[in-house]
Amino acid sequence: MTTDDLSAPLGQDRPRKRRYRLPFTAPQAIAGLFGLFLVVFLGFAIFNQNPMGGEPLAKVSYDPAKLPAETAAKPASANPTAPKEAAKEPAAGQQTVTIIDGSSGARQSVIVGGGTETAAAADAPPAMIAGVNPKLLESSRYGMIPVAADGLKSFRAYAAGGDAERAVAAKKPVVAIVISGLGVGAAKTADAITKLPGAVTLAFTPYGSDPGKLVERARAQKHEVLLQVPMEPFDYPDNDPGPQTLLTTLSAEQNVDRLAWHMSRFQGYVGIANFMGSRFVATDTAMQPIVKEAAKRGLAWLDDGSAPRSVAGVIAEGQSMPFAKADVGIDTVPTPAEIDRALARLETLAKERGTAVGVASALPISIERIGTWAKQLEGRGIALVPLTTAMLKPKSS
Numbered sequence: 001m002t003t004d005d006l007s008a009p010l011g012q013d014r015p016r017k018r019r020y021r022l023p024f025t026a027p028q029a030i031a032g033l034f035g036l037f038l039v040v041f042l043g044f045a046i047f048n049q050n051p052m053g054g055e056p057l058a059k060v061s062y063d064p065a066k067l068p069a070e071t072a073a074k075p076a077s078a079n080p081t082a083p084k085e086a087a088k089e090p091a092a093g094q095q096t097v098t099i100i101d102g103s104s105g106a107r108q109s110v111i112v113g114g115g116t117e118t119a120a121a122a123d124a125p126p127a128m129i130a131g132v133n134p135k136l137l138e139s140s141r142y143g144m145i146p147v148a149a150d151g152l153k154s155f156r157a158y159a160a161g162g163d164a165e166r167a168v169a170a171k172k173p174v175v176a177i178v179i180s181g182l183g184v185g186a187a188k189t190a191d192a193i194t195k196l197p198g199a200v201t202l203a204f205t206p207y208g209s210d211p212g213k214l215v216e217r218a219r220a221q222k223h224e225v226l227l228q229v230p231m232e233p234f235d236y237p238d239n240d241p242g243p244q245t246l247l248t249t250l251s252a253e254q255n256v257d258r259l260a261w262h263m264s265r266f267q268g269y270v271g272i273a274n275f276m277g278s279r280f281v282a283t284d285t286a287m288q289p290i291v292k293e294a295a296k297r298g299l300a301w302l303d304d305g306s307a308p309r310s311v312a313g314v315i316a317e318g319q320s321m322p323f324a325k326a327d328v329g330i331d332t333v334p335t336p337a338e339i340d341r342a343l344a345r346l347e348t349l350a351k352e353r354g355t356a357v358g359v360a361s362a363l364p365i366s367i368e369r370i371g372t373w374a375k376q377l378e379g380r381g382i383a384l385v386p387l388t389t390a391m392l393k394p395k396s397s
Contacts, residue, residue, distance in 0.1 A: 129216045132267045133157055136298070143264035146297045153298030155322055158270045159388040160198060160224040166389050173350035174383045176357045176390035177370060178203050178302065178326070180228060180273065182218075183211040188362040190214075195367050197374050198222030201387040203273050203302075205230070206265035207242055215266045224386040226302060227269045229262045229290075231277025241276045248280055252289040259290055263297075270388055271300030271322065274312070282309040295319035300391055304359050305329065322391040330360035330370070339369040350382055355390050 136154050138147040146154045179196065182189045183204040192202055193214070202218050203226040204211050215225055230241030232248055244258040272294050280286050281303065291312060294301055303312040305326035316323035327349050330342045342358065349356035360366045374384050385393075 129212055129219070129266060129268045131216075131219060137267060140260045140264060142261045144267060145260055145263040146267070146269075146299060148296065148298035154268075155270050155298055155300045155388065158219070158225070158268050160201075160222055160386040161389055165385070166392065169383045169385045169389050170393060172381060172383050173347075174355055174385045174390055174393060175346050175350045175377070176201060176324070176355075176385055176387045177330070177374075178226065178273070178304075178357065178359045178387060179362050179367075179370075180275075180304065180359055181205060181361050183208040183214055185362070186214070188364075190217075191364065191367050192362045193218045193221050193223060195371055196223075197371075197384060199384045199386055200370070200374070201226060203228045204266065204269075205242070205275055206244075206262045212266040215268055219268055224388060225269045226271055226273045226387070227262065227266075228273045228275035229259060230275040231280035232286075233276045234279045236279065239276070246277070246280055246286070246290065248283045248286045252285075255286065256289055256293050259293060269299075271302060273302040274304055274307075274310075276306075278307040281307045281312055284311050284315075287311050287315055291315040291321070292319055295321040300324075300388065302326070302357075302387065322388065324357050324387060324391045326357050326359040328356070328358045330358045331363055331366040334361075334363050334365055336365060336369055339366060340373070343370070343373045347377075347380065347382055355393050357387070357390055 133152065135149050136146055136152055136157055137144040148154075177196075177199075178201045179192045180203040182192060182202055184207050186208075189204075192200075198221055201224040204215055204218075205228045208214070218225055230245045232245060233239050233241070236245070236247070244261045246255045246258055250258075274281050291301060292315070295316070300322035301312055301316045301324075303310050303323070303325040306329070310325075313323055313325055328342050328346050330346075331339050332342070333339075339360075346356045346358045360370060377384050
């Protein structure tokens with residue numbers, strides 16, 4: 001018995017010492033720590049932007065000087081685990097153009113020179129084409145462009161066929177076929193050049209990496225060549241023909257300057273055709289200076305027939321320049337049956353009027369059906385002729 005026990009009052013227990021208690025139990029503490037760990041882990045996983053997170057890593061030391069020469073020279077793209085090469089971007093002074101086929105609606109993107117004074121690549125004059133008469137060219141700030149000189153005109157100088165062939169064509173119905181939209185696809189352009197008769201006229205846009213070479217090849221195969229000039233459609237700019245498009249909102253001087261840019265892209269063509277341009281060709285004030293400029297330079301004009309309200313024919317007649325308007329869009333519906341039907345309609349028109357002109361794109365089915373049809377045409381008493389021959393032949397009333 002201790003002293004405290006003896007001094008304590010009888011009948012009363014000794015006061016017990018108080019013990020400090022935690023506000024939570026051990027299981028609660030463990031659960032809290034586990035929850036805190038989950039919050040930290042989830043936050044790290046969500047907000048950490050390390051793209052290699054979770055990937056195994058290995059560090060290897062090497063001496064670049066000891067690498068084999070072929071390994072050191074190997075491009076990064078040869079490594080299958082390397083990121084894929086980014087899509088090719090246009091260089092300075094260039095831009096990507098979406099070419100839309102007026103018949104099929106097919107789209108094709110190509111990179112072309114910017115066509116502005118600040119783009120050296122666009123301003124560099126294209127290489128001269130074999131067989132081009134230097135007397136029919138004059139210098140412009142964009143390069144060489146056609147000019148009439150000493151009674152010579154491009155329309156006559158570069159026309160396919162000779163006087164004997166024109167004399168034969170004058171005695172029978174004739175059909176002219178124009179394949180449009182060439183120059184921006186080497187494969188389809190090559191097919192048109194090699195698989196179609198030389199009497200078929202080929203129309204080239206000013207775009208593509210080197211349209212001059214394709215034009216030179218076409219002329220070597222006896223094809224007559226046209227330059228297609230992009231012009232403003234009704235839904236411009238949603239539907240954009242390409243750089244340096246002729247616009248109704250520009251002045252006559254600006255549009256003539258743009259025409260010069262297009263005319264400088266290659267040489268050796270007999271005339272100009274519209275590329276799209278439903279609004280432009282129907283606007284007299286816009287068309288007048290363009291058709292007059294083409295006539296002054298000894299060129300012909302082809303209206304592709306896609307714009308019913310086109311004023312090109314009236315203006316061309318006033319300039320006494322060779323002119324034709326397409327009567328039939330051959331592959332507006334690009335199926336074998338519809339193409340054959342359109343070709344048959346051309347034959348009917350030729351027999352009724354003496355002359356008929358058809359326009360088609362370079363679709364494989366179009367080239368195949370036109371090529372087959374052309375082989376059988378002479379047996380039906382109709383001649384397939386270049387466009388210039390059809391332009392010069394008087395139409396029956």
